[in-house]
Amino acid sequence: MNGAHDLGGMEGFGPVIPEPVHAPFHAEWERRVLATTVACMAMGVWNIDAMRASRENLPPPEYLTSTYYEIWFKGLVSRLLQEGLVSAAEVESGVAEAPGRPVPNVFTADKVAPGLAAGSRYTRDPDRPAAFVAGERVRAREMNPTHHTRLPRYARGKAGVIEAVRGFFVFADANAQGLGPQPQWLYTVRFAGRELWGPEADPTLSVSIEAWESYLEPAD
Amino acid sequence: MSGDHEHDHDHHEGSTLSEMDLRVRALETLLVEKGYVDPQALDLIIETYETRIGPRNGARVVATAWLDPDFMTDLRRDASAAISSLGYGGRQGETMVALENTETVHNMVVCTLCSCYPWPVLGLPPAWYKSAAYRSRAVIDPRGVLADFGVSLPAETEIRVWDSTAEVRYLVIPQRPAGTEGWDLDALAAIVTRDSMIGTGLVTLPGAAA
Numbered sequence: 001m002n003g004a005h006d007l008g009g010m011e012g013f014g015p016v017i018p019e020p021v022h023a024p025f026h027a028e029w030e031r032r033v034l035a036t037t038v039a040c041m042a043m044g045v046w047n048i049d050a051m052r053a054s055r056e057n058l059p060p061p062e063y064l065t066s067t068y069y070e071i072w073f074k075g076l077v078s079r080l081l082q083e084g085l086v087s088a089a090e091v092e093s094g095v096a097e098a099p100g101r102p103v104p105n106v107f108t109a110d111k112v113a114p115g116l117a118a119g120s121r122y123t124r125d126p127d128r129p130a131a132f133v134a135g136e137r138v139r140a141r142e143m144n145p146t147h148h149t150r151l152p153r154y155a156r157g158k159a160g161v162i163e164a165v166r167g168f169f170v171f172a173d174a175n176a177q178g179l180g181p182q183p184q185w186l187y188t189v190r191f192a193g194r195e196l197w198g199p200e201a202d203p204t205l206s207v208s209i210e211a212w213e214s215y216l217e218p219a220d
Numbered sequence: 221m222s223g224d225h226e227h228d229h230d231h232h233e234g235s236t237l238s239e240m241d242l243r244v245r246a247l248e249t250l251l252v253e254k255g256y257v258d259p260q261a262l263d264l265i266i267e268t269y270e271t272r273i274g275p276r277n278g279a280r281v282v283a284t285a286w287l288d289p290d291f292m293t294d295l296r297r298d299a300s301a302a303i304s305s306l307g308y309g310g311r312q313g314e315t316m317v318a319l320e321n322t323e324t325v326h327n328m329v330v331c332t333l334c335s336c337y338p339w340p341v342l343g344l345p346p347a348w349y350k351s352a353a354y355r356s357r358a359v360i361d362p363r364g365v366l367a368d369f370g371v372s373l374p375a376e377t378e379i380r381v382w383d384s385t386a387e388v389r390y391l392v393i394p395q396r397p398a399g400t401e402g403w404d405l406d407a408l409a410a411i412v413t414r415d416s417m418i419g420t421g422l423v424t425l426p427g428a429a430a
Contacts (some may be wrong), residue, residue, distance in 0.1 A: 008332035008357055008383065016348050016368040024344035029244040034269070034344070035262035036248055038311075043256060044275050050279065052334055068350040069392035073244060095248025100254030102326060109260040119311040122387040149387045152332050154359065166315070166322035166388055186386055195417045197360055199359055205379045 001053075002147055002153065004060035009154040009197070030069040038077050042115060044046075044104035045083050049176035053148035054079040124167035126181035132187060136162045137219040139147070140189065140211060148176035151215045159219040160191035163208055171212050185213040229427060275414035276309045276341035277308045278391055279390055283408035285318070286396045296320075299391065303341060313389050315341035319382065320393045321419070326377050327392050328366075328419030329391060331384040338389035342414060377385035392419040399425050403405065 010094060025031045030070055053074055055075035056063075063071060074114045080086045107115060142157040143149075166186040174182035193205030251257045281303055283412050285292045294302035299316040303309065304412050316338060319327035330336065332355045337345040349380035357365050362379050366372065373379070400408060415421030 005333055007326055007352055007355040008330075008359045011349070011353070011360075013356050015354040016351065016354045016357070016420075018369050018415070018420075019346050019348055020413070021416070022275075022343060022346070024269060024346070025241070026347065029241045031266045031270070032244045032262065035265040036244070036251065036257060038265050039261055055334070064352065068347070070240065072242070073247075077247065080251075086254065090250050092248060094249045096250055096253040096395070100256055103256060106256065106258060107261050108258045112261050112268065113225065114265040115264060115311075116273075116413055117310040118375065119309065119314045121314060123315065154332075154383060164317075166386075169387060172386065186388075188382075188388070190380075199358075202363065202379065204246070204375070205362065205381070206376060206386040207381045207383060208424055209383045210388050212386070 001056060001148060003056045004058070004063035004197045005056040006153050008152045018163055020114070023071040025212040027069075031057050033069045033073045033076070035210040037072055037115075040076060040080070041169050042105060042111070044106035045085065047175050048120070049148060049170075049172040050178065051075065051079060051170075053126065056148065102205055122170045123167050123171065124181065126183075126185070130185040130187075132162045132165070132185075132213070132216065132218075134164055138162055138187075138189060138216040139219040140209075140215055141217055143215075149173050149175060151211060152209060154196055155189075155191060155209050156190050156208075158195050160195065160208075163190040166210065169212070171214070173212075187211050187213070187216065188215065194197075237320050237396060256369050263328060269339070273340060275341075275417065276409070276415045277343075278341035279336070279409040279412035280405070280415070281308065282393055282412045283393065283405045285393050286400075286408055287405060292393075294318075295393070304390070308340045310340050312336070313330035313338045316341075317388055317390050318393050319380070319390055319419070320344060321395050322377075323395070324378055326373055326419065327380045327382060327390075328358060329382045329384060329390045329392060330355060333383075334358055334404045336387075336389065338391050341391050342417060346414070362405070366420060369415060371422055372400050373419065392417050393423075397423050397425055 039044040058074055061212050062165060077091055081088060130202050137159060139159045140151060140155045166188060168183050169186040170181040171184045174180060189211045190206050192199040252259050260349040285295055291302060295318040296369040303316050322325055336347050358379050362381050384390060410425055413421050416423045
């Protein structure tokens with residue numbers, strides 16, 4: 001979806017404000033949003049791609065005027081409502097009007113350390129050879145899907161070079177829609193700055209993205 | 221979320237903080253009552269990412285790479301396995317790639333679409349990494365972004381920006397500064413900053429200019 005989250009190449013947001021000290025949270029509620037999001041993901045009702053899609057579906061004016069953990073909170077509530085796990089009235093009041101429905105997993109305290117240490121595997125055994133090899137010239141397809149995608153707008157239609165073949169990975173676009181993992185070969189594709197931004201761009205710049213095979217076509 | 225920092229300052233004092241506090245508390249209470257989440261688990265998740273998993277992990281990876289050429293070779297070949305051999309791995313670091321900064325190449329990492337970041341080695345990302353200012357400009361004007369961090373590179377240095385658009389997570393291995401010959405792992409790790417492992421900073425000796 002061509003949402004407000006796809007920020008690469010926009011201008012006018014002002015300088016980046018460094019923060020040398022490691023301080024991941026700036027309010028107590030931010031801690032709780034992070035933890036609640038991680039715990040809810042571990043229920044196994046939705047996957048990480050669906051979670052990202054729920055944040056990106058915020059209307060652009062709202063996305064751009066929300067802080068990052070506000071976006072996470074709104075995305076979480078939206079996903080909980082969509083899955084029928086809570087009602088809007090319950091979210092408003094904080095009081096359950098009906099018992100919870102069974103979920104595949106509850107992330108109890110004893111599961112936290114092993115769960116966070118294990119992570120999730122997004123790689124799968126390949127069932128076909130990769131279509132491209134390192135060094136090959138490719139073009140990112142011009143596409144504007146209305147669903148979740150990980151091909152940023154700034155790279156669409158641009159030609160680059162396969163930098164690396166990363167492996168066979170769960171396809172985010174399908175996974176976010178609940179269509180299953182539909183794994184594909186994943187590549188790092190490197191674009192010259194001038195290909196992306198025109199002849200005035202810094203000649204020393206190149207930008208790479210990670211692209212699933214279906215994002216790419218052979219370039220001349 | 222534009223300019224997270226300006227907003228954050230408002231939120232410390234303003235009504236948005238208290239409103240968010242109430243809304244988040246209400247949601248947590250509801251989810252606990254429904255049996256979906258365990259409040260003790262939430263505390264443990266926070267404790268893990270606030271006290272156990274942070275950029276000190278990555279600093280030890282970098283210092284080890286500086287001291288041990290065999291480890292650097294392993295990092296180049298399979299960064300996930302090499303980093304795991306030091307005891308770091310897990311959520312949001314399942315597939316790692318190490319990027320070496322040199323005299324001629326400077327690597328910098330961003331996630332323009334959200335906030336993908338190598339949690340096991342760097343912890344949770346700083347506010348600026350998630351800000352619209354960084355995500356928008358890192359790919360089109362990385363030298364301008366570096367200037368915001370007080371970093372200026374030679375005009376001929378090749379700048380390579382890596383947009384984390386899938387589940388691969390990048391760790392920059394900064395250049396080891398001159399004057400650290402003979403230093404041990406702890407001493408080297410102590411000078412490796414988080415920003416140098418994202419590519420928005422350089423490692424410098426204490427007291428030296430960036």
